[in-house]
Amino acid sequence: MGISDLIASFLQDCLNESSDGVLEVQRSDLAQRFQCVPSQINYVMSTRFSPERGYIVESRRGGNGYIRITRVQVDRQTLLMHVINSLGVQIDLPSARAILGNLAQAGALDESLTRTLLAAISDKALAAVPRDLRGQVRADILKNVLILQV
Numbered sequence: 001m002g003i004s005d006l007i008a009s010f011l012q013d014c015l016n017e018s019s020d021g022v023l024e025v026q027r028s029d030l031a032q033r034f035q036c037v038p039s040q041i042n043y044v045m046s047t048r049f050s051p052e053r054g055y056i057v058e059s060r061r062g063g064n065g066y067i068r069i070t071r072v073q074v075d076r077q078t079l080l081m082h083v084i085n086s087l088g089v090q091i092d093l094p095s096a097r098a099i100l101g102n103l104a105q106a107g108a109l110d111e112s113l114t115r116t117l118l119a120a121i122s123d124k125a126l127a128a129v130p131r132d133l134r135g136q137v138r139a140d141i142l143k144n145v146l147i148l149q150v
Contacts, residue, residue: 007041008048011069012124021071028147029067041067051078051082076108077150084146090135094144109149117145 001009007030015023020036031038049055049069058068074082083099091099097118120123121138129137 003034003036004044004048004062007036007044009042010034011049015071016084022068022078023070024066024068026065027059027061029066030067033133043104047067047098049084050102051079079103079106080150081109084143084150087139087143090133091139091140091142093121093123096148099142113145113149117142120145123129 003142010033011023011025014025015021016058025036027041030041034040045057045059047066049057051074054060054074056070056072058070060066080103083103087099100109100114100117103109109117121141123134126134126137
């Protein structure tokens with residue numbers, strides 16, 4: 001089991017013990033507990049506790065910085081709208097894959113559409129687009145297809 005899995009498992013256990021579905025932890029305490037850099041904690045937050053997976057993460061950096069994880073249940077439309085609104089002007093392929101995987105896992109996208117979207121935003125499909133513009137085109141494709149799903 002990797003460090004990310006250990007951190008995610010620890011946080012999930014703490015959330016399960018919480019009566020209100022909210023967990024507040026110090027980023028520095030977590031990093032110290034797992035003997036890792038704070039950016040590893042950030043990675044776990046963005047990949048394992050994303051809105052697509054049913055979590056809202058609030059974060060404050062600095063000496064008294066904290067991370068607050070709230071478990072939420074949202075309907076498909078709200079989830080899709082949140083993802084659409086959170087997409088920036090560009091997105092790299094690994095991030096897009098993670099988002100689509102999370103949406104499929106949450107049941108917001110069916111498997112066929114997920115595979116089709118992954119093919120449409122792949123580097124192979126965007127080969128004619130200059131490399132420095134692929135992230136922007138990828139984000140535009142994702143946004144437009146997801147808007148049709150709302």
